[in-house]
Amino acid sequence: MKIYEYQAKEVFAENGIETPSGQLALSVKEAVEKAEELDYKVALKSQVHVGGRGKAGGIKFASTKEEVEKMAEDLFNMKIKGEEVNRLLIEEQQEIKEEYYLGLTLNRSKKTDTLIFSRSGGMDIEEVAAETPEKVVKVDIDPVLGLQNFHLTPVAKAFDFDKEMSKKVAPIVKKLYEIYKNSDCLLVEINPLALLTDGSVKALDGKLEMDDNARYRQPKLLTMWDEEKEEEMELIGRQAGFVVIKLSGNVSIISNGAGLAISTLDSLQRHGINAANILDLSGGATSEKVQKAVDVVLQDSDVKSILFNIFGGITRCDEIAAGVSASLKKVPADISIVCRLQGTNREEGIKILKEAGLEAASDLEEVVEKVVKTLKGGE
Amino acid sequence: MSIILDKDTKIIVQGITGREGSFHADLMLKYGANVVGGVTPGKSDQKVHGLPVFDTVKEAAEATDTDASILFVPPRFSRDAILEAVDAGLEIVVTVAEGIPFHDMVYCREYANKNGCTLIGPNTPGIISPGKSKLGFMADSIYKEGSVGMISRSATLSYEAVNNLTTSGIGQSTVVGIGGDPVQGVTFKDLLPMFEEDPETEVVVMIGEIGGTDEEEAALYVKKHMKTPVIAFIAGEAAPEGKRMGHAGAIVSPGGEGSADYKKEKLEEAGIEVARKLTDIPALCKKYID
Known part of the structure; x- marks a missing residue:
């Protein structure tokens, strides 16, 4: 779950990391009002979840009322990588001396926390790391040990921080680490972290991505979640208790495990067909749950065919078949259903499907070929 | 032989009084696993399937001299339960x-x-470890004792692969599900040396998927240290960048890191044959089995 820059900055400020003063504006009128308090010398920053906002022209600097008005209007009419701009952060402009990148995330290879610091603040960290790795310092932090002072020595050394600068940066890193842990972040970053001409160090931009698995213990962050930014089908799925992945094709894959679903997608694609969505039933789905799943995928108007791929372990094929059979009357005539049943209670499942007029396939390739035939035959 | 788990391994079930814990403790016992007890705090006055229930893992460990634990514990209580078991x-x-x-x-x-x-x-x-013991909830009827070692990030794909092997008459020494999360306990390169040491394992099948670098690191390990042949399968070649594909760990980074094509390339560079389809695995294994 991602939150906006202004929200990340709220979290920073609450934890004692300094940020520029600023306010949120939801309209041009509001933008002008908020800018007035700052004498119109402001940065207008579009609030979006996608990256690359600066390059796309999503940040503008004004110095008069007229400029604020014009720029706010332009920004509200903008789409950044397809994402509409509905919120602007109106912020006091800063006089910057130096810019850095500071982030905390998972080192996926070592599966430990890692602190990332770079001299090239304001730029995309992956690009910097790829093109000029010498400008990036990464320090792995043992999670059992937690962040200690010695972890910061390589950072100070790499960037020639004097004592005074180290004294300013160290508490920020420690506070960011606290946020990373206490707010269950997959990623938290300050980019840029700026040394200003007045000698202060502030977080000029912030990004925070929360672990979905920790939703239950982050009620405050959850209030910051903008549901509208979620893919509609994925939200519908979540509300019904399923993980749904929205894709760009026209087959709905319902399966009892993520790996099986991904493999089905691979196999479809080899036949030139893409999925509209994937829905994971997880283990042990009942007939009712199957019916609920069908209700969910039928809300996706791209769906032309529903493909069940089941390899039952805890999941029982007869339960799946009963759910499919009970759902048939709800499925419009132009949407086909194909099933593959394997594993626990397969024979019983096949019998139930037969009574409902459906033939079950026994392996993945067979069921995929059936879908291909149905879809391509109808062209 | 097998790795990690054999018929003597003493097992306790954390969360044994719960619905899942009790159900699978029974299935494990029926399979022949040496389940010696269970743990549920506050329920030590109970017995489940005739097994003693303890309040803490430490008490269970002292009373039963157990080696292993399986946790049927909800996600939000798992941290404490795992740490308790390790600490014991x-x-x-x-x-x-x-x-x-x-x-x-x-x-x-x-x-x-x-x-x-x-x-x-x-x-x-x-x-x-087919024919010996199970420490999990997989449907054991599809497994057969034999000489293929398997490591898989996905549960359902391991069932598919095992079923293909068994129906082709090929058995398995040990099948380990390492899980679909980005951070898990053991991964491919921790298990490969164990299979290398295991005299019964003649070939190892790795079932990987998009996301992370575990398969690439395993490839390096195989190239440097393995004499036992290794075969791989990677799911997710059709997955778009930046989407988490059901498993929390199955995500191709924007820019292509963790993609199926990249992983296959690294595996093949290490001399590992990559099966295009799961149904191709038995034929590839047969090349290395007497």
Whole structure:
């Protein structure tokens, strides 16, 4: 779950990391009002979840009322990588001396926390790391040990921080680490972290991505979640208790495990067909749950065919078949259903499907070929 | 032989009085696993399937001299339950739950490593040494004792691959589900040396998927240290960048890191044959089995 820059900055400020003063504006009128308090010398920053906002022209600097008005209007009419701009952060402009990148995330290879610091603040960290790795310092932090002072020595050394600068940066890193842990972040970053001409160090931009698995213990962050930014089908799925992945094709894959679903997608694609969505039933789905799943995928108007791929372990094929059979009357005539049943209670499942007029396939390739035939035959 | 788990391995079930815990303790017993007890705090006055229930893992370990624990514990209580098992000195801990917060697992993984504990999971069906024992919830009827070692990130794909092997008459030595999360206990390169040491394992099948670098690191290990042949399968060639494909760990980074094509390339560079389809695995294995 991602939150906006202004929200990340709220979290920073609450934890004692300094940020520029600023306010949120939801309209041009509001933008002008908020800018007035700052004498119109402001940065207008579009609030979006996608990256690359600066390059796309999503940040503008004004110095008069007229400029604020014009720029706010332009920004509200903008789409950044397809994402509409509905919120602007109106912020006091800063006089910057130096810019850095500071982030905390998972080192996926070592599966430990890692602190990332770079001299090239304001730029995309992956690009910097790829093109000029010498400008990036990464320090792995043992999670059992937690962040200690010695972890910061390589950072100070790499960037020639004097004592005074180290004294300013160290508490920020420690506070960011606290946020990373206490707010269950997959990623938290300050980019840029700026040394200003007045000698202060502030977080000029912030990004925070929360672990979905920790939703239950982050009620405050959850209030910051903008549901509208979620893919509609994925939200519908979540509300019904399923993980749904929205894709760009026209087959709905319902399966009892993520790996099986991904493999089905691979196999479809080899036949030139893409999925509209994937829905994971997880283990042990009942007939009712199957019916609920069908209700969910039928809300996706791209769906032309529903493909069940089941390899039952805890999941029982007869339960799946009963759910499919009970759902048939709800499925419009132009949407086909194909099933593959394997594993626990397969024979019983096949019998139930037969009574409902459906033939079950026994392996993945067979069921995929059936879908291909149905879809391509109808062209 | 087998790795990690054999018929003598003493097992306790954490969460044994719960619906899932009780159900699968019974199935494990029926399979022949040496389940010696269970743990549920506050329920030590009960017995489940004739097995004693303890309040703490420490009490269970002292009374039963257990080696391993399997946790049927909800995600939000898993951190504490894993740490309790590691702290009690158990050698093998399997956690099946899906949805454990990421920071909980980062901590548990490191704590288990520091204590020499083999942590398997989370988000896994567990581990099975066919014909000997199972420490998990997989449907055991599809497995057959034999000489293929298997390591898989996905539960359902391991079922598929095992079923293909068994119906082709090929058995398995040990099948380990390492789980679909980005941070898990043991991974491919921790298990490969164990299979290399196992005289019964003649070939190892690795079932990987998009996301992370575990398969690439395994490829390096195989190239440097393995004499036992290794075969691989990678799911997710059709997955778009930036989408989490059901498993929390199955995501191709924007820019293509963790893609199926990249992983296949690295595996092939290490001399590992990559099966295009799961149904191709038995034929590839047959080349190396007497």
